[in-house]
Amino acid sequence: MSPLTSSELERLRPSGLVYLVGALRTRQDVYRWCQALRQWQPPRAPLRVHMEHNSLDEHAAAEILEAVGGTVQAVYLHHNEIRDMEPLGTFIEKHSETLQELHLSHNRLYTAETKALLLQIGCTRLSSDATETTSSCSWLRLEFNYIDVAELMRNLPPPIRQRIQLDDCGCTPGRCYCKRRRYLKRIHCKLLAMQRAIPPEDRPQRHQLQSEAAARQGRLQLDHEPREDSGTAI
Template identity: 60%
Template sequence: MDLLTPSDAERLHPSGLIYLANVMRPKQDIGRWSQALRQWRPPRTPLRVHLENNSLDEHDAAEILQAIGGDVQAGYLHHNNIRSLEPLTPFIEQHWETLKELHLSHNRLSTTETKALLLLLGCTKVSAAGAETAGSCSWLRLEFNHIDVDGLLEQLPSQIKNRLQLGDRGCTPRHCCCQGRRYTKHIHCKFLTEQRTIMPEHKIHHRDQRREPAPSRSRCQDDEETQDNPKTVT
């Protein structure tokens, strides 16, 4: 892979670890890594893909994930700038039977997007033999998004809501300690109740304005705004 330096190539490990955390700041890096991953021959072992801390939006993340061959067991997408899961849906559907962990905390997901994700991960599919099969994902991290948790739970069908495990019972991605685990395949969403300020859907999906320079303001304007709109810590 001529696209990668020797140190870059070490991030694609024969054990199945793809460690691309905090390496794709410029847009050019996304195209370079996508092309390199298409050329890479993955091992037969399940893959663990680390894309955290890259400020990726949903389209950037989808471009990288769709370039990966092999079966993905865990996807680490936390600490990015993902607002919509629609571009990621083909990846999730492709790895529905192998994807056990999906880390999406510290992004910009709304209640509607989270509901769609849980409907996708929590659905059952009928095999050619007529047997119902549940998805593999049992570890889902969604804290610090913009999710109205109470509203989300009200909207979910009971068969999915009953599978959610929100409390911490000592479970890990590799071992479930929940009662009845032999009969119910739980989806662990530990810390789901820890969220950023809930925002209207249209504001979440609006382009991030923080990168644009703010217009110059007088000190009087700042003082007046502070009095009218005291800051809240989120």
């Protein structure tokens, strides 16, 4: 028996729309929807998962996303309370070949957490057919967080930094109009410059989050640094 009411089941559409806006307000809501999503047979169509406006933290968001089956193309997590991307890392990695859009505006992300996210999205990996590829994610919304954009861009590895598209060139999630788009796959982050001031209550926690994110970045950044010859120079 489904844990959802008939009206709630209508939020799971045959078109691939998973519409959970405002439906995950309590811990009990998250639990019920996790159960329901594990029982649900998703359509073959790519899924667009809407979870905005729920005041979700990163752990609750990860629980819901990991319960979603099928192929996920877009995730809407804006207007929540997400501070750390590590709990969502497994989901992003699992759907790296299909996830095209990730909406994270109006959350509580800082510079270090954002850098860790971009390192994960931008890193080179082996695809299912054993060829080198990068994440499919090319549309990333991060405005109205607590990101120091200048610091972020300064500290990203050059191969990822040159892919970041800050200017609005008329691109859409489904179409890129940037120059050299055939040779350089962009990560579109328009409106990234629009950030919030850090609230006083967040300042003591910021240093701990930065330290944790920096440790993860150190592991990811190894993929982007040139390898030195292990031989001894004579």
